[in-house]
Amino acid sequence: MMLSTNLDWSDYWSPIRLSLQVALLASVIAIILGTAAAWCMSRRDRFRGKTLLETVFMLPLVLPPTVVGFLLLMMLGRRSWLGQMIESVFHSPIIFSWWAAVIAAVVVAFPLVYRTAVVGFEAVERDLEDAGRSIGANEWQVFRHITLPLIMPSLKTAYVLGFARSLGEFGATLMIAGNIPGRTQTVPTAIYVAVDSGHLSSAWAWTIAIVAISFLLLLLTGRRVSRF
Numbered sequence: 001m002m003l004s005t006n007l008d009w010s011d012y013w014s015p016i017r018l019s020l021q022v023a024l025l026a027s028v029i030a031i032i033l034g035t036a037a038a039w040c041m042s043r044r045d046r047f048r049g050k051t052l053l054e055t056v057f058m059l060p061l062v063l064p065p066t067v068v069g070f071l072l073l074m075m076l077g078r079r080s081w082l083g084q085m086i087e088s089v090f091h092s093p094i095i096f097s098w099w100a101a102v103i104a105a106v107v108v109a110f111p112l113v114y115r116t117a118v119v120g121f122e123a124v125e126r127d128l129e130d131a132g133r134s135i136g137a138n139e140w141q142v143f144r145h146i147t148l149p150l151i152m153p154s155l156k157t158a159y160v161l162g163f164a165r166s167l168g169e170f171g172a173t174l175m176i177a178g179n180i181p182g183r184t185q186t187v188p189t190a191i192y193v194a195v196d197s198g199h200l201s202s203a204w205a206w207t208i209a210i211v212a213i214s215f216l217l218l219l220l221t222g223r224r225v226s227r228f
Contacts (some may be wrong), residue, residue: 001192012202014182015190016209022098023166027113030162033106034113035155039143042121061111068107069175076100076176082083099205101184105166110214113162121147164217167210 029074037057044050060068078093087093092099124147132142170188177184179193187210194203 038117065171069172116158
């Protein structure tokens with residue numbers, strides 16, 4: 001698709017719209033899972049296997065995205081028990097679907113969200129939480145009225161970083177979601193196909209769009225960090 005002569009705006013906006021939808025849902029899931037995991041890990045100073053568990057949490061951050069995608073493909077493919085169970089429930093395989101792109105984005109975004117949230121939880125003074133408990137507040141009330149307001153800046157940063165990482169995901173997404181126009185084709189995969197087919201004008205147009213979005217996200221994160 002050449003954007004310079006025969007411009008098809010529906011073909012141009014489709015990957016951008018899909019990327020934003022995937023990143024939005026994936027970042028919400030990642031912030032929920034990452035915050036829960038960070039709260040549990042930060043509230044337990046030492047337990048057997050903590051270092052191993054944290055290493056597993058951070059592993060997608062250092063593994064090549066294609067390796068992450070291959071592992072997800074083996075876990076969720078039609079030959080795996082998990083993939084067969086999902087297909088029996090939803091009457092459709094999850095591989096090469098929109099949800100596969102979301103899962104890939106959640107996995108690669110989770111380490112950034114988790115680590116940022118852990119830093120926020122560790123910065124909370126335990127004395128403040130203990131003071132709340134001493135006047136009769138239960139654990140949920142302590143979390144809601146004391147801990148959550150104090151870590152909110154960290155959670156906002158974690159969400160933005162998770163969204164940005166989900167938006168730029170390529171390798172794992174290509175492995176388990178493929179590159180189906182209108183269904184699973186995100187901006188990174190669209191750029192790859194455009195370059196491979198020699199449509200550099202299309203590649204440039206999508207590149208400019210994702211660079212602009214990523215720049216704004218990082219600028220927003222930088223302002224929040226400097227503010228707090």
